[in-house]
Amino acid sequence: MSTSNKTAGHIVVVGAGMVAHRFIESLLTRSDAPWQITLIGEESRLPYDRVGLTSFFSGTTADELTLERHHLEDPRVALVTGDPVVRVDRKAKTVHTAARSEFAYDTLVLATGSYAARPAVDGADLPGCFVYRTIDDLVSLTDFVEARRAQLGRPLVGKVVGGGLLGLEAAGALQGLDVDCTVVHSGTHLMSAQIDRAGGEVLGRLISQRGIDVRTESRTTRLDADRTGQVAGLEFRDGSWEEADVVVFTVGVRPNDRLAREAMLECEPRGGVLIDDACRTSDDAIFAIGEVANFDGRCVGLVAPGYTMAEVAADRLLGGEATFPGYDESTKLKLSGVDVASFGDAMATSPGALDVVYTDPVGGVYKKLVMSDDASTLLGGILVGDASAYGSLRPLVGSPLGADPAAYLMPEGGVEAPTGDLPDEAIVCSCSSVTAGRIRGAVHEDGCADAGEVKACTKAGATCGSCFVTVKKIVGKELASLGKAVSDALCEHFDMSRRQLFDAISVSGLTTFSAIIDRFGRGRGCDVCKPTIASILSGLVGEHVLEGETATLQDTNDHVMANMQKDGSYSVVPRMPGGEVTPEGLIVIGEVAKEFGLYTKLTGGQRIDMFGARLEQLPLVWKRLVDAGFESGQAYGKSLRTVKSCVGSTWCRYGVLDSVGMAVRLELRYRGLRSPHKLKLGVSGCARECAEARGKDVGVIATENGWNMYVGGNGGFTPRHAQLLAEGLDDDGLIRAIDRFFMYYIRTADRLQRTAPWVEELEGGLDGLREVIFDDSLGIADDLDRSMDKHVGTYEDEWAATLKDPDKLSRFHSFVNAPDTPDPSLAYVLERGQVRPASDEEKESGSVMIAGTTLEVRR
Amino acid sequence: MTTIGDAAATAQTTWVRVCALDDLTVERGRAALIGDTQIALFRLVDGTVRAVSNYDPYGLAHVLSRGIVGSKAFTDGSEVPTIASPLHKQAWDLRTGAVVETQGKDERHIAVHPVAVDDGQVLIKWKAA
Numbered sequence: 004m005s006t007s008n009k010t011a012g013h014i015v016v017v018g019a020g021m022v023a024h025r026f027i028e029s030l031l032t033r034s035d036a037p038w039q040i041t042l043i044g045e046e047s048r049l050p051y052d053r054v055g056l057t058s059f060f061s062g063t064t065a066d067e068l069t070l071e072r073h074h075l076e077d078p079r080v081a082l083v084t085g086d087p088v089v090r091v092d093r094k095a096k097t098v099h100t101a102a103r104s105e106f107a108y109d110t111l112v113l114a115t116g117s118y119a120a121r122p123a124v125d126g127a128d129l130p131g132c133f134v135y136r137t138i139d140d141l142v143s144l145t146d147f148v149e150a151r152r153a154q155l156g157r158p159l160v161g162k163v164v165g166g167g168l169l170g171l172e173a174a175g176a177l178q179g180l181d182v183d184c185t186v187v188h189s190g191t192h193l194m195s196a197q198i199d200r201a202g203g204e205v206l207g208r209l210i211s212q213r214g215i216d217v218r219t220e221s222r223t224t225r226l227d228a229d230r231t232g233q234v235a236g237l238e239f240r241d242g243s244w245e246e247a248d249v250v251v252f253t254v255g256v257r258p259n260d261r262l263a264r265e266a267m268l269e270c271e272p273r274g275g276v277l278i279d280d281a282c283r284t285s286d287d288a289i290f291a292i293g294e295v296a297n298f299d300g301r302c303v304g305l306v307a308p309g310y311t312m313a314e315v316a317a318d319r320l321l322g323g324e325a326t327f328p329g330y331d332e333s334t335k336l337k338l339s340g341v342d343v344a345s346f347g348d349a350m351a352t353s354p355g356a357l358d359v360v361y362t363d364p365v366g367g368v369y370k371k372l373v374m375s376d377d378a379s380t381l382l383g384g385i386l387v388g389d390a391s392a393y394g395s396l397r398p399l400v401g402s403p404l405g406a407d408p409a410a411y412l413m414p415e416g417g418v419e420a421p422t423g424d425l426p427d428e429a430i431v432c433s434c435s436s437v438t439a440g441r442i443r444g445a446v447h448e449d450g451c452a453d454a455g456e457v458k459a460c461t462k463a464g465a466t467c468g469s470c471f472v473t474v475k476k477i478v479g480k481e482l483a484s485l486g487k488a489v490s491d492a493l494c495e496h497f498d499m500s501r502r503q504l505f506d507a508i509s510v511s512g513l514t515t516f517s518a519i520i521d522r523f524g525r526g527r528g529c530d531v532c533k534p535t536i537a538s539i540l541s542g543l544v545g546e547h548v549l550e551g552e553t554a555t556l557q558d559t560n561d562h563v564m565a566n567m568q569k570d571g572s573y574s575v576v577p578r579m580p581g582g583e584v585t586p587e588g589l590i591v592i593g594e595v596a597k598e599f600g601l602y603t604k605l606t607g608g609q610r611i612d613m614f615g616a617r618l619e620q621l622p623l624v625w626k627r628l629v630d631a632g633f634e635s636g637q638a639y640g641k642s643l644r645t646v647k648s649c650v651g652s653t654w655c656r657y658g659v660l661d662s663v664g665m666a667v668r669l670e671l672r673y674r675g676l677r678s679p680h681k682l683k684l685g686v687s688g689c690a691r692e693c694a695e696a697r698g699k700d701v702g703v704i705a706t707e708n709g710w711n712m713y714v715g716g717n718g719g720f721t722p723r724h725a726q727l728l729a730e731g732l733d734d735d736g737l738i739r740a741i742d743r744f745f746m747y748y749i750r751t752a753d754r755l756q757r758t759a760p761w762v763e764e765l766e767g768g769l770d771g772l773r774e775v776i777f778d779d780s781l782g783i784a785d786d787l788d789r790s791m792d793k794h795v796g797t798y799e800d801e802w803a804a805t806l807k808d809p810d811k812l813s814r815f816h817s818f819v820n821a822p823d824t825p826d827p828s829l830a831y832v833l834e835r836g837q838v839r840p841a842s843d844e845e846k847e848s849g850s851v852m853i854a855g856t857t858l859e860v861r862r
Numbered sequence: 863m864t865t866i867g868d869a870a871a872t873a874q875t876t877w878v879r880v881c882a883l884d885d886l887t888v889e890r891g892r893a894a895l896i897g898d899t900q901i902a903l904f905r906l907v908d909g910t911v912r913a914v915s916n917y918d919p920y921g922l923a924h925v926l927s928r929g930i931v932g933s934k935a936f937t938d939g940s941e942v943p944t945i946a947s948p949l950h951k952q953a954w955d956l957r958t959g960a961v962v963e964t965q966g967k968d969e970r971h972i973a974v975h976p977v978a979v980d981d982g983q984v985l986i987k988w989k990a991a
């Protein structure tokens with residue numbers, strides 16, 4: 004370490020919290036030197052007692068919570084409040100605030116504390132959802148509860164998500180506001196970070212007796228709003244749902260270490276600015292103290308260790324040699340009527356530690372002392388129901404204590420779950436049973452540098468692939484936390500994201516893959532960038548999928564305009580707009596399926612799928628279908644799939660508008676539209692929603708006042724309900740809005756990003772989207788309209804066009820030297836009166852219908 | 863219809879004509895049948911033709927001729943032409959048959975067959991069983 008800074012200099016302290024306050028107090032009381040201290044805080048208040056925050060509800064005013072002002076009024080201190088520091092320039096030794104002030108420092112002290120996390124689930128930001136960290140949080144919580152109670156005219160139902168120390172405190176506070184309150188905890192028992200399960204169970208009963216319900220092992224998966232947009236309830240992982248008028252999240256805190264990361268100070272990947280035992284960061288001129296500091300791999304959310312750090316830092320500035328001894332994590336719950344404390348090695352993690360337990364379940368008492376392996380020295384303990392001994396026992400930690408040899412058990416290490424991220428133990432990939440923790444480990448310990456490597460290393464995402472987006476997200480976050488850039492490169496051939504590539508192709512006017520890769524990429528492409536460019540070109544140029552070089556870019560499904568099945572045969576799905584089909588149409592489908600021996604089933608998209616067609620049969624099948632007036636259903640491409648409809652006003656006794664008519668109109672308008680991922684719509688004739696429209700990318704629901712339009716719904720791996728974008732639209736207004744929504748999505752989404760995650764990540768959220776679509780805030784509405792008009796104007800059925808072109812038909816030859824010989828490896832067996840691919844054993848036993856689905860190949 | 867490969871008669875290595883070079887599209891595969899064996903043929907931008915087994919050892923179906931042709935660069939700067947399976951996107955080096963992308967599975971390589979182009983005709987070196 005460099006020269007100790009005995010000569011006073013300019014000290015800038017960032018963050019005006021409890022620990023910063025202690026630091027200044029300590030420095031100024033211990034020295035008369037002409038320090039120049041600038042304290043910069045984000046909150047627009049003087050430093051206050053956060054630990055005592057909850058007393059705000061019992062009448063303590065914000066003013067009374069304010070910490071001792073004496074030292075802040077010292078002429079050597081300059082105070083800036085309500086203005087966060089946004090950047091540290093280590094070279095120039097300056098900090099910069101949001102209001103564009105600049106302060107030079109000789110020594111910088113980071114005391115930015117933590118922020119309260121919200122779980123990363125839908126609806127966590129709804130009005131009525133709060134965190135519990137600042138005076139401002141509490142003011143808005145109180146205001147909301149009062150207003151909401153007046154609005155509903157009944158007592159409120161509240162949920163506190165997170166059953167740690169803070170959660171229980173918050174639950175007590177809500178109860179004080181006359182809210183009927185439940186604590187929801189993802190762990191097996193309350194306060195699982197501090198106390199063991201047995202203690203947690205006793206605590207659970209005490210809390211219930213105090214009139215607060217407890218729900219453990221419940222992870223919140225979604226929060227829903229009512230018609231007014233305010234929170235109305237929560238869904239849990241097991242699918243159950245509970246109402247809530249107000250929700251407080253106490254799911255953990257995260258260090259405010261962004262400034263430090265951006266200034267390239269060494270930070271712990273999981274959060275916190277790394278410090279040595281002098282509280283110095285990797286830059287000698289910068290200290291970090293309090294909750295933001297990470298010592299020995301951990302940040303601790305308690306004030307006492309923060310105060311110790313403040314003392315150490317002050318001592319070092321004065322030339323001393325003080326060191327931070329490590330964390331003391333003793334705590335006591337501040338909830339009246341419920342006594343809980345834990346101290347020392349409460350979880351008995353020391354090697355050979357012994358537990359001495361006393362329980363009285365009826366009286367609601369659980370006491371555990373953790374002793375050294377020879378049962379002589381007190382290492383720690385847990386006190387539930389009666390913590391009166393806390394004050395006397397805690398100081399004895401590390402000293403001998405007479406103890407009787409009582410029953411001893413190894414308590415389970417409780418896992419404090421929730422932060423906004425998936426907890427380490429959450430299974431991300433169900434196929435290979437890979438947890439979030441394992442994925443993070445692959446980045447940290449195994450040095451994987453991208454999601455692909457993590458996949459190879461852990462098998463997460465290697466099977467069905469549906470978890471891969473989540474895997475990528477976690478990997479991205481971990482890489483970012485290591486300070487590594489997360490590449491949004493499409494693949495090894497293009498450094499650009501899909502969106503950048505879209506713009507590049509559009510501006511350059513290039514129309515062939517070779518020209519594009521020469522100019523913007525390298526190599527000869529792959530199964531990622533080729534189909535992506537095919538999709539972009541289809542929007543910009545609008546050629547047939549099999550035109551020229553573009554044909555070579557397509558996935559096999561687009562290349563032969565059918566869906567490849569496991570054995571290499573294909574399925575055929577004719578379009579049935581809105582799910583409507585005539586009896587004649589049904590008869591033709593029946594005849595075709597029968598003639599070619601195809602397995603048939605109804606799809607989840609209101610149409611009919613025929614399976615088992617061989618490559619060389621596809622044109623023959625389609626000739627029949629096209630002649631009968633069918634066209635391609637594009638069940639293959641990343642393009643419009645189906646518009647699902649319900650019965651609607653033409654037949655249904657409840658229908659208010661013609662949902663089938665609108666569904667048909669929409670399907671015919673958007674058919675063939677290529678996009679970053681598939682697109683699905685639904686139209687329901689009334690609020691009963693029989694078409695499940697809100698599970699679609701665009702859901703349309705009829706009302707007395709016109710169509711309501713919802714966007715960003717999804718089934719599949721991560722189901723989401725579509726959100727209301729606009730109400731009471733007329734037919735043309737609805738269509739314009741969908742036109743713009745789709746075109747904007749097509750231009751800006753990532754590869755394989757459905758509209759649901761796209762909407763979620765949009766800057767400005769739904770409001771921003773409304774502005775783009777209805778107020779033309781980006782000035783692109785005309786352009787979007789023109790693109791869609793062009794698509795609609797140039798649409799032609801891919802199959803009808805292919806059948807007219809002998810050149811294109813040659814692609815359907817099974818073998819270049821035997822154009823209509825069936826793949827000799829195909830084999831089928833009968834099941835429930837139809838064919839299915841034979842299993843390997845069945846093939847070996849020979850009991851199968853060999854060589855394809857028909858006895859004779861037709862020409 | 864021309865069926866090739868009544869090769870059982872000559873149990874030695876021969877060159878078998880499969881098709882004309884013009885029957886192949888640049889960077890889009892075609893399947894060929896020699897006896898009962900399915901082969902996937904690829905014509906690359908540099909003019910070479912490659913032949914590999916049509917069988918996807920992961921997806922267990924004869925589909926490789928219907929995959930996407932591309933390239934893969936290695937850290938040493940070398941770049942190889944590849945074919946990615948249309949089933950689960952594993953990819954192989956078209957010159958050697960070595961798997962270059964396993965999608966997290968174990969390594970399974972594929973057979974390659976020597977190819978010659980003579981007078982506009984594509985020939986495959988064939989060793990009859």
Ligand code: SRM
Nearest residue numbers: 566574605606607608609610638644717718719720721757
């Ligand atoms: C045929 C069908 C199942 C059926 O027999 O009912 C089906 C079959 C396939 N679905 Fe599906 N999905 C079918 C309706 C659905 C639905 C229901 C719906 O559309 O109402 C969903 C949930 C709704 C949604 O998309 O949000 C659905 C969600 C998926 C997903 C997950 C998408 C997601 O965003 O998480 C995939 C995987 C993907 O696309 O990446 C998928 C992928 C697939 C693929 C393409 C898998 C594949 O790569 O082989 C299957 C193609 C089989 C084939 O060759 O035809 N399929 N799939 C349905 C076709 C409907 C149609 O008429 O076109």
Ligand SMILES: Cc1cc2nc3c(=O)[nH]c(=O)nc-3n(C[C@H](O)[C@H](O)[C@H](O)COP(=O)(O)OP(=O)(O)OC[C@H]3O[C@@H](n4cnc5c(N)ncnc54)[C@H](O)[C@@H]3O)c2cc1C
Nearest residue numbers: 018020021022044045053087088115116293294304305306
């Ligand atoms: C309700 C409640 C009860 C608690 N009870 C206990 C308890 O019983 N026992 C216990 O030990 N601990 C308790 N704690 C935790 C304790 O309050 C914290 O450990 C302590 O406040 C940490 O102090 P700090 O200065 O490190 O961070 P903070 O007090 O959080 O202060 C950091 C300050 O920095 C500001 N800041 C952040 N970034 C910037 C920036 N870029 N520029 C400027 N300013 C910035 C923040 O706005 C904040 O004001 C409780 C906390 C809460 C919320």
Ligand code: SF4
Nearest residue numbers: 649655658688689693
């Ligand atoms: S959504 Fe309404 S109109 Fe449609 S079928 Fe149901 S009840 Fe009838």
Ligand code: FES
Nearest residue numbers: 432434466467468
């Ligand atoms: S859930 Fe991960 S690969 Fe299927």
